[in-house]
């Protein structure tokens with residue numbers, strides 16, 4: 001019994017620890033990615049190639065493979081989602097990897113740190129973090145780019161979706177830090193200039209983008225899930241067959 005309690009406690013511990021740590025960030029809203037919503041992922045792919053690929057790469061994926069998985073034709077992909085050129089100056093081919101044209105040296109000079117490849121970011125950071133990070137930019141004069149982030153303090157990335165979201169100011173309050181001291185936390189945002197989208201539209205756009213990043217990190221997930229269902233159905237019928245066979249064998253013995 002004691003052993004069981006210890007096992008259960010140790011399983012719960014990381015979960016409890018995570019939720020305690022998660023409270024410090026703002027915003028902190030939940031999101032669940034719908035893997036059957038291909039249209040959302042398609043919109044996310046368009047946002048990604050338009051707004052992110054100039055700095056970040058997704059160097060493990062090819063445009064046409066993404067197109068195949070998400071139902072975007074090669075032609076649409078090439079006309080609407082490819083904006084880069086190859087080393088000969090020709091438009092990047094649809095069979096190419098999703099690399100960025102920005103060099104690491106340039107990026108380090110411009111942002112102080114190179115933008116990481118985003119292929120696996122949905123795994124390393126999680127979709128919850130990403131959803132809040134992309135909605136967490138706020139005005140801050142003390143930062144070199146004029147913005148800070150409630151989820152990633154002192155971030156080196158500019159607010160690239162400002163045209164869609166507009167700009168926000170952070171409302172801050174002093175809170176007990178649990179160790180006898182106090183620290184400043186963000187408790188809300190206030191919109192100071194409008195973007196082309198309403199808050200609800202922007203939240204949906206970010207959800208689309210995060211859904212796409214989630215797909216990117218695990219392109220085989222969908223296939224694996226359908227194979228898994230097939231295996232379970234097979235096992236179920238196999239169980240019935242085995243049972244019938246068992247009855248058949250034991251029939252004469254009883």
Ligand code: HEC
Nearest residue numbers: 051052054055111113114115116121125155156157158160
């Ligand atoms: C102008 C260049 C630029 C663009 C465009 C850009 N980013 Fe970034 N991004 C950066 C830089 C620089 C960092 C590193 C920030 C740091 O470490 O302080 C970064 C960091 C990130 C991180 C954190 C990665 C990690 O795990 O530390 C994520 C996630 C991210 N960007 C997502 C995006 C998405 C999604 C888009 C498109 C909407 C985008 N970025 C567009 C420059 C850019």
